[in-house]
Amino acid sequence: MTKSKTTDSTVFSFTLKLTGLLAAKVDNFSLLKESGILHYMFDPEGWHIPELWKNASVRCAWLHGLWSMLQHQQALDFFCRKGLINQVLCLQSDESLFIASLTNQVLVHFMNSTMVTVLNNCETKAQNDSPDSLDWDSATAEVMNHVAVSLASEEQSTILSGIRLVVVALAQCSEPLKGKLWKHVLEPLDVLVQYGSLTRPILAVLQAVAKSTLFINPECRVEALMEAMLYSRNTNDSVQCAALVLQLENSSQTLKRKAKDVLFLPLLHVTSSSLQPHGQENSYMENQLSQRISCVSLLTQSLSSIADLICKESLADIPVQQITTSVISLLRICIGNHLSTSPNLQTSSHLFGCCKVQRSSLDLLGSLTVYKENVDLLHEALSVLLLYLQCPDLHATVLKKAHEATLKWFSICALSPESCNTISHDIFPLLKKHVCDGRWEVRDSTLEFIMQLTATLKGSIKYAEAFQDSDMISVLFTSLEDGEGYVRASAVTALGQAFTATNLSLCTSLQEELCKHLLNILTQDPENFPRRAAVKVFISWLKSPLTFSSLDHTISSVLSVGSNDFDWEVKVHTLELAGLLMEYSSGVFTFSETTCINQALKKLRDLGVFDVLLKCIFDCDRPVSEKACTLLLKLRKFLKQTCSTGHNGFTVEITRCSWGQEILKSCNRRQQTGDPNCVRFGDSESSRQMNSEDCGPNDCGTEKLDLFKVLEVLDLEDMQYNLSLSSDHVINSPRSIMEDILFAAQQNEENTVDCY
Incomplete structure (x- = not known):
């Protein structure tokens, strides 16, 4: 390969990778170095065909080869003395995202390897005193200085490449290296935070550093950067930072309190809640809420972050009932129930009929059921959910979210006579209408809701009586003839659940009728989903302690x-x-x-x-x-x-x-x-x-x-x-990789895929 002047790029790429793999062992490395192969392969300036470097797959293979080779001190020495580190740093801004990402991995591997070498040399005085030994600290510092210069650049692409390397390094480097790197990048990061741009990439840096011991070191000023981010000009980014702070176990209570204020502020401001933090700077937020697009974006970001934190059990010491009341008010605003009484009429007009905010609000309302004190708000929550179920032109995805939230609120307490009356006189009649909706998504979601509601209230005699008195079983049997396969499958599942969760299993004639329908579906239904559901029903019946004659x-x-x-x-x-x-x-x-x-x-x-x-x-x-x-x-x-x-x-x-x-x-x-x-x-x-x-x-x-x-x-x-043995043992093997490479090399059209 070193003598060929007509080398194919694909074969050359493979040779680069192979050379790196061989050079990972010291003996092989010495042989390759003595024969000049190592120098030729990893010095692009000496290649017979300079145009090869323009091929993305070759550059990618060159990096892979280096990464494989850097396993011992001789390889690290070769890497530094040949100036290959500068070549790798140049590839950080490569037009190929695959290569740029691979560059970060190689650099982090190099820094980790040099740290091990430094520790080994410190233990061996002879090596440490050798005049030919390299200053590994300087080699590592060269990479870190490059990162610091990148972050101080005026070119956004250069800053982003530096930030990506910082994130990878903070995630994969050893603790001493993280500390050194942080000292290099802290000042330019502080400037970027104050400037207020690229806040999301900086959030990735803060998230990475928060998982290290640097977070609790006051000299590293991580909390100071986070606090500055909390009051960013872009309120969406502030909310994201607040969510990050609240997920961290080691953050101070003061910072967490400020993060809660930022996180809840959009919701409380829109609903004019008295819980709004006093003295909070709202000018940026008011400006964002005055415009429809930014208002919707900010609210959904806030609501989804709160719901996510509740699911992760990362929110404590919050006014649960007041927050729940605010969410209920927001849902009323979004459906037009509070427009006339809302003080923020301009903001309310932005939110009326907005599906994104409705979905996020319903998700949050369902998540809030984890707090026991919300049992007192069951009536208010079911009232607003009933408004959504009654809305004739509600979007199908919003209706599905309303179903999910309703299930969660019914599950937090025993079924009272009042709740049972709501199901029988309000919910079941609505479900009968939804099952006949022209949109199959609505019909499918409704049948899923019936099944899940029956499973949630399993064992309740009151629910079983209400189910039979409302003749819901006939509705489900009718849905078996629906023209949409997904709907038929949901009807099958709902019927199976109804027979196991209520006393319908005692009715032999209904059992025989359903078995007949299920067998008919298994034999004749052209779609897979209903047939799968039919077999699953028989499985559930067989597992049930009930008797199905x-x-x-x-x-x-x-x-x-x-x-x-x-x-x-x-x-x-x-x-x-x-x-x-x-x-x-x-x-x-x-x-x-x-x-x-x-x-x-x-x-x-x-x-x-x-x-x-x-x-x-x-x-x-x-x-x-x-x-x-x-x-x-x-x-x-x-x-x-x-x-x-x-x-x-x-x-x-x-x-x-x-x-x-x-x-x-x-x-x-x-x-x-x-x-x-x-x-x-x-x-x-x-x-x-x-x-x-x-x-x-x-x-x-x-x-x-x-x-x-x-x-x-x-x-x-x-x-x-x-x-x-899945197909991997055939496909993911050295032989199959060689066959793929040779096949690609035989094609007339050049293989330009750089992720090969």
Whole structure:
């Protein structure tokens, strides 16, 4: 490669990476250096073809090679003496984002490696006194000075490249290096914060430094920078910084109090709450709230940050009920319920009908249910949520958020007669209308809400009575005929939940009707989602402690139809159903009576469980085969235990078509090898036909075989191992990478993808 003058860029890129990998070991490094290969490969100025450097994939490979090589002191010495550090620093501003990002990784790796070298040299006086040894502190300082100069630049792109390196270094460097780097960048960062630009990238720096010990060091002035950011001219950035401060465990209470003021201020200002911080500078905020776009952006940022902090349990000592009341007021403003009484009419007009603020407010209202004191505000919260559910032109996504918030508020307390009355007389009639909405998203969201509400209030006799009195079951049955597959799937799930969460399971006629519908969906529905949902309903019923008499007549049909489905997820769910049936029968296997064991096995055979498992083991979809293999191994374990006590000879009928042929061929192969444990066939005509090479795929019939011996013949452990290996073991290998590179090199069109 060093002598070739017609090198292809792709092959050269690979050679650069290979050289770096080889040079990672000291002996290899010495050989490559002595032969001049190392100097040639990593000195672009000496390449026979200078144009190669213009290729992004070559520059990327050059960096990868360096990164791999920098594993020992000799490589670090070579890197510094050849001035390669300057070349890497120049690539920080490369037009390729992949290369710029890779540059930061190489520089951080270099600094960490030099720190290790410095510590090692300090322990060895001879090395430390060597006149030829490099000043590693100076080498590291060169990188840090470069970063400081970048942050002080007038070019925004240069500043951003410096900030990105600081973030990576603070995340990956050792603590001593972080301290040195911070001393270099603190002053230019302070200037950038005061100037008020690039606040979001600076937030990334503050977030990184807050996770280190520098945060609690007063000399590092991290909290001072954060406080300056809290009162940025861009209020959105101030809110982001406030959220960051409140997530930190080590920040001072004073800083946290100021962060809370900043975080809540937009919400409290819009709703004219008396909780607004006194003396707070609101001029920037008032200016931002006076314009529609910035007003919406600021409010959504504030609301979503509060909700996120509540979910992370990062908000403490806040006036919960007052905040909740403000959110309820904001929701009323957004739906036009408070326009006439709101003092901030201009701001209110910006928010009326705004979906973004409505969604964020509903999310926050739902999150606030984690505070127990909000039980007293249940009536007010449900009142405003009911307003949203009653709105005829509400956006579908907002309605979904209203459903989610309603569920959370119903879950925080026991169902009172008043709440039950609200569900029966207000919510259920609205849901009936929404199920008939012209938008499928609304119908789907409504059915999901019915299912989730039923699950949330499971066990409530009052809810069960209200559900039946409102005839919601008829609404769900009607939705099974919906033209949209997602809606049919949601209707199936809602019906399944209704039967397990209420006393509908006592009605045999309703059970039979639903089983008929579900089987019809499994057999005829053209879309996957309803069929998946149908099998899941049978699984939930089987897991339920309730008695479903209709299952006895239906389950074998479900297994047969589900295992023949075109969708792999339907087949996996069918196998899960088969696994549950095996679990319920597994207790019988521990008994010593042959009659009990055979009865359990016969029950599974009659239901078609064995047929499903043996068929799915040869399925073309890996997850299906893997699931079937796991269940068959479990079955074989049970049978081994029973066979050890003398119970064996249980037979199954294997069809001589499709998957059955594969099993019979496996049995024949084992028989021909003389394996004493293999299945022995008789001299029947069907057996002779199966052993004939002229047997065609359509020559159907059955063969009775011992179940345990069939499971031994299949070599399930080997199958499970091969199935557990995903496609990565084939695709993500050195051989496949070489094949990809050679294939790309043979193409006429140049490969310009720099992330290759």
